[in-house]
Amino acid sequence: MPGPPPEREEAPPEPVRQMPAATVRCPNCRTENAADRTLCVRCALLLDPGPPPAVRPPWWRRLLRRERRAAPVAGTRPRPAWRRPRVALPVVLLLLAVGVWFALPHMGNWLGLARDETGMPESLPPAAVRASSALKGHPADAAFDGFTNRYWAPATQDGATLEADFEAPGVRVTKLVVFGGTSAKKDEFLTQARPARIQVELIAADGNTSTHHITLKDQPGQQTFDVRGKDVVRARLAPETWYGAGHGHRLALAEVEFFGHRS
Template sequence: MPGPPPEAPAPPVAAAVPSVAPTAATVRCPNCGTDNADDRTLCVRCALLLDPGPPPEVPPPWWRRLLRRGRRQAPLAGTRPRRAWRRPRIALPLVLVLLAVGIWFGLPHAGRLLGLAREETGTPESLPPSAVRASGALKGHPAGAAFDGFSNRYWAPSASGATLEADFEAPGVRVTKLVVFAGTSAKKDEFLTQARPARILVEIVSADGDASTRRITLKDQPGQQTFNLRGSRVTRVRITPETAYGTARGRHVALAEVEFFGHRH
């Protein structure tokens, strides 16, 4: 009796191929080099921004913006355009015209302004008058004694209200300082022998006839006393003693020396 037929060999089983998951996209950190998932914004290691984007646009300097006359950039879609300020086209030419006009009218006065600045900063010089006189003087004490450069000779007014005047040649002088030696002498033992001016009225007359006055109070002491006295184009100075120290019967007011300082025009 025949036996069973031989069994057919089973077909070979194919080896299973392991499935490989697709590699996820990564973003390399520009700072530390760590790979990060592409959906991350900050690095997992250093926490810096992975994609900082393009650097901000640096605005051009002001002088380029002033001179630039390119077309205005169109607004982005979906945004409301802003109303831009229109730069006036005539601003720069107008400024240049005004500057030229100012220089044109200022040139004639430039010399005078520079001269005034030089006078204010320079050392004042002595300004001896060209002529002196007095409305009244006691014998032996004329007006010239107050301008001779000696402090032991003096002018003595003959009466109350008498004036002492000094003239300067045209176009006049610029006075800045007034120096006064009161009394009969700068020496202390001779100073008190006569009365001394306590307050004087100083009148300044300019070349065009304008006059200004100033009252000056003197100290009752021998020696030089200096005062600020301002006057331009001065042609005459008139001094009137108003009050005095040490007045008594038989005593008269003594003014030893008067000096002017400033600059000649």
């Protein structure tokens, strides 16, 4: 009878090869870290910082580009969309640019006006004065000498004028101070006729003339008026009416002074 089959020898099991653990290299210090780590074991910096933040384009590129809105979170009410003006805004910018272009020639006048309003005006004494006529002892320069007890008196009241010249390139006049009569003292004020209405002409270097009419009160002392002119090289005062005329009274003008800024 045949015997039992011979026993087969079993082959030894093959060794299991262990796969090397995945690692992540630190982008800062280049140290190998386990794949499940978030921070580097050496420098503690973030191992996977993610993609860099998107750079926002400049405003001039965003002006006419429509950006996509982020989808609203579930359960929230979306905000109403703001529609960017695609035509109106460029038109407004164009109009502003045109306005600035046309305003440039007038910037000097505006700056001069701002200086007149904010700066303290200074006295503007004339370089030369003259009158249509004058009584003896009462010349034209008596009205510009800074003393109120001396006065100019024309020999002829009708058509009388008083002129003052300023050095080139002229001055910017803002105010006019007038002392009517023979003196600022009340007891001497009524001894002669006093101007009631004066026509003031400010003549610029280019020949343009601005005319003003001022009305004085019949009282002694200083009276100030807003009289404006730029690049003024000559001022002409012409009394039109007066108080206390007749009975041998002569027209008297004690003092005239201009205030403003030098060009």
